[in-house]
Amino acid sequence: MRRDFDTGLVEAVRTGTSREMSDPYESIFVHVVTKAMVPMIQIFAFYVITHGHYSPGGGFQGGVMLAASTILLRLALGRDESFRRFPPDWGALLAGGGTLLFAILGVIPLFFGGNFLDYHYVPIPGVDPVGLRYWGILLAEVFIGFLVWGALVAIYDALSGGGR
Amino acid sequence: MRILSLGLLALLGSMLAFAAGDLPARGDPGSPANTHVSTVYIEGALEDSNTPNMVTAVLADYRGFDTFGEAVVVFAAALSCLFILVRRRREDEEHEERTE
Amino acid sequence: MIWQLDFWLMLVLVMFAVAALEVKDLLAAVGVLTGYSFLMALLFAELGAPDVALTEAALGAALTGVFLLVSLFFLDRRSED
Numbered sequence: 583m584r585r586d587f588d589t590g591l592v593e594a595v596r597t598g599t600s601r602e603m604s605d606p607y608e609s610i611f612v613h614v615v616t617k618a619m620v621p622m623i624q625i626f627a628f629y630v631i632t633h634g635h636y637s638p639g640g641g642f643q644g645g646v647m648l649a650a651s652t653i654l655l656r657l658a659l660g661r662d663e664s665f666r667r668f669p670p671d672w673g674a675l676l677a678g679g680g681t682l683l684f685a686i687l688g689v690i691p692l693f694f695g696g697n698f699l700d701y702h703y704v705p706i707p708g709v710d711p712v713g714l715r716y717w718g719i720l721l722a723e724v725f726i727g728f729l730v731w732g733a734l735v736a737i738y739d740a741l742s743g744g745g746r
Numbered sequence: 747m748r749i750l751s752l753g754l755l756a757l758l759g760s761m762l763a764f765a766a767g768d769l770p771a772r773g774d775p776g777s778p779a780n781t782h783v784s785t786v787y788i789e790g791a792l793e794d795s796n797t798p799n800m801v802t803a804v805l806a807d808y809r810g811f812d813t814f815g816e817a818v819v820v821f822a823a824a825l826s827c828l829f830i831l832v833r834r835r836r837e838d839e840e841h842e843e844r845t846e
Numbered sequence: 847m848i849w850q851l852d853f854w855l856m857l858v859l860v861m862f863a864v865a866a867l868e869v870k871d872l873l874a875a876v877g878v879l880t881g882y883s884f885l886m887a888l889l890f891a892e893l894g895a896p897d898v899a900l901t902e903a904a905l906g907a908a909l910t911g912v913f914l915l916v917s918l919f920f921l922d923r924r925s926e927d
Contacts, residue, residue, distance in 0.1 A: 630900070634802045638896035641806075642816075646904040653912055674828060681821045688814055699810030715795035719806040722813070729817055733824035734909060740831040741916045772847070772893075801897050 606660030616658040623651040631727040632720065641726025648727065649734035656738065670739050676732025684725040687718070847894065855889045870925050872918055880911040 606613070624647075630637075631644030655664040688699040696703030701718025702711035709717070770777035787808055791800035795807050805813050862882040869875045883906030890899035 634806075635797045635799055637799065638801070638900055640802050640897065643897070643900045643904055646901065646909060650904060650908050653909070657912070674824070677821050677824050681817060684814060684817055688810065699807070699814065701807070712794065712796050715807055716797065719795060719797060719802060722806045722810065723802070726813070726817055730820055733820045736824045737827045738913065738916065740827045741913060742919075743831075 606663060607658050612658050616654055620651045620655055623654070624648060627651065627727075631723055634723050635716070635719065641723040642730055644723075645727040645730025646734065648731040649738075652731070652735050653738050656742070668735070673732045673736030673739055676728050677736055678732075680725045680727075680729025680732060684722060684729065687721055687725065848892070851892055852889070855885060855892065859885050859889065872921075872923055872925055873915075875925070876911055876914045876918065879914070880907055883907040883910065 627644045627647035629644075630639035630647060631641055634640035634644075652664075652668050655667060659667075687701075691700045691703040692698065694703045694705060699718075699722070702714045704714060704718075706714065770779075774780065787804050788800060791797060791803040791808075795803050797803040797807075859882065862878055862885060866875050866878040866882060869878060883902060887899045887903035887907060890896075890902055
């Protein structure tokens with residue numbers, strides 16, 4: 583009876599059973615609630631990333647929320663279903679791509695006489711330096727968000743033996 | 747041994763509590779941390795980058811290089827996790843196949 | 847910045863930390879550590895640092911617990927010392 587209140591992972595650790603972590607959880611309620619909640623968590627995470635100019639939040643916080651939603655998929659739906667929705671290669675791809683794009687964004691101002699990550703030196707016609715800094719901050723936050731998302735999911739996959 | 751470490755801990759804790767009495771009050775505008783560079787950030791964040799949340803402006807613009815270092819640290823953590831754990835699992839499986 | 851709230855949060859925080867060290871069952875230790883992170887997030891929010899509180903709530907209270915549980919899945923549940 584008590585099993586209904588646990589997630590599958592807690593149950594497996596408590597009872598010491600040989601149940602595989604990659605199996606989906608048996609209860610239909612967990613599946614339905616997970617599938618309903620994950621898009622909302624991800625929309626809120628994108629809001630946290632892109633609304634970092636005006637409210638608490640930013641790339642790190644929103645990226646961690648995205649990673650939490652993906653790990654919720656992994657825990658509830660099992661390996662096959664969640665790998666179909668978020669393939670295990672995407673973790674490393676997102677982490678590396680985010681770091682690379684952030685580095686490129688930082689290097690671009692160097693060609694126009696600025697320092698590393700001095701966005702307002704980039705000459706884009708029609709945008710004043712204040713606007714350049716505004717959009718530069720937004721781009722940096724988005725790249726950090728993707729990087730943290732991919733990195734944490736990759737760590738989870740490596741730990742649970744899913745992304746071999 | 748346990749009593750010795752407890753005594754050392756109590757000594758260290760009392761020393762830190764004594765030293766904490768000399769710290770400036772939280773939010774004190776005259777403290778050294780608030781008088782030099784942070785006033786520039788607080789006054790200029792909105793004009794420089796049109797960003798009302800000055801934490802974001804400091805993190806991603808003024809101190810962007812620190813944030814880049816943080817991002818590389820997160821990336822390196824993920825990369826080392828992938829290298830160490832995934833490689834070892836593969837070797838374990840090959841080992842099991844050979845012994846079977 | 848209400849000092850009564852600060853005081854009680856910090857007191858319960860220390861109790862959680864000592865409990866996480868002393869408890870023998872590692873699964874319970876992970877639970878207590880997650881509660882510690884959550885109280886830490888509350889304390890950050892109360893001290894006026896919502897950015898740090900958001901990070902602590904998402905990373906410390908959610909993801910660290912999951913990572914520790916996954917590691918515990920491959921290990922023995924009882925603590926030796």
